[in-house]
Amino acid sequence: MKLIHTSDWHLGQTFHGQERHAEHHAFLTWLLDTLVERQADALLVAGDIFDVVNPSLRAQELLYDFIVGAHERLPSLDMVLIAGNHDSGNRIELPAPLMKRLRTHALGRVRWLDDGRLDAERLLVPLTDAAGETRAWCLALPFLRPAEVTGNGLAADPAAEGGNDYVAGIERVHRQLIEAAQARRHPDQALVAMSHAHLHGAAVSEASERPIVIGGEESLSAALFPAEIAYVALGHLHRPQRVSEERIRYSGSPLPLDFSEVGYPHQVVEVTLTGAALAGVEILPIPRPVAMHRVGPAPLEAVLAELETLSQDPALPREQWPWLEVRVELEAPVPDLRARIDAALEGKALRLLRLERRLPQGGDRPAAARVDLASLGPRKLFQHTWARHWDAPPDEAVMADFDRLLQDVLDGEEPS
8 A cells, every 4th residue: 555645735825925826836736646656545644734724715725626636636545634733623624524525534623522532533544445445544633732632631641741731631642542543453454643743853943843832842752653553644844854763754844934944855755555564665855846045144245146156047937936045244234235135136037035134243242143023933033032121031931831822822813
């Protein structure tokens, strides 16, 4: 059996104010062609399908057109989608009854039975081969918010350690779902776990990933997934990587979501199962539909010289022109800096999205970057403001409180 694992599409993302519809459309076109070429039996999308809880109609259209196209070209393909921390669980599940007719399973929330146990049955998705035989079970676990796994005794678990109710609740949900899957499957059927979470030891991106609720405190141990789980398809971290073992992987995002991700090897993961075991993993590189250039940090003259050497093609439609970030190290303010950069780019098929000025602060202290508020984001802006007011950075407890409040605000935008 052959599966394709992907995640963190972030459909509808705006990049420094610019929409990326053409890039997402190109990726989904490539993914559909790849599913057909590789004759995949299932597609697993491990969360953060959309970039915000209230995605634009255009972003939703991209998703639903892809699902319909995949079903038309591969009628036996099983598709499993889970909500990530950027998604609205309710929105992901809203069209679920209709999507099931297209062999697509959309899971956005966990539910609890009257006796306090997890409603695991709705999270177990059968994966079938071309003949319609169930060859594997997908343990489709959407992103878990604190309100879903704490309170009312939900997190009470004698196996939990460390006193973190949220982590204990997440671990409890994983264990109950794995136990239910082990009881449900036949010996020759594989178990494939899919989760949107942060595992211990995994490498995060420099700037583009939103902390899951409470910074790093919510990170989980890879030991949660016993050897009986043939493959673990993870979402949330944009850097593709394996965690501890070959079978536990983040596919990473299909596009760079920030200039800090320009060097990432964006990919999807092809997983081959034989019986109940993992037979192989193959990395399928994703072609980058729009180039991304990061110039500097360097002195102005060096930056201007590098801009002259950048590859560009004026014959391309504007939506395919490369994105550009320029970082300039200055000895003193240059009032006409933007005008000089614009003059160097005159007539070039490049889109300047961000210009960063770095000025010396005196002594041996490093140059400071002058950035706009949007590039900082709420978390870094809070840290800078706190440090300026109290002459010391906020400690872990303060940041945990801030992250909870931030997530409450983001969840408050979600439609009921």
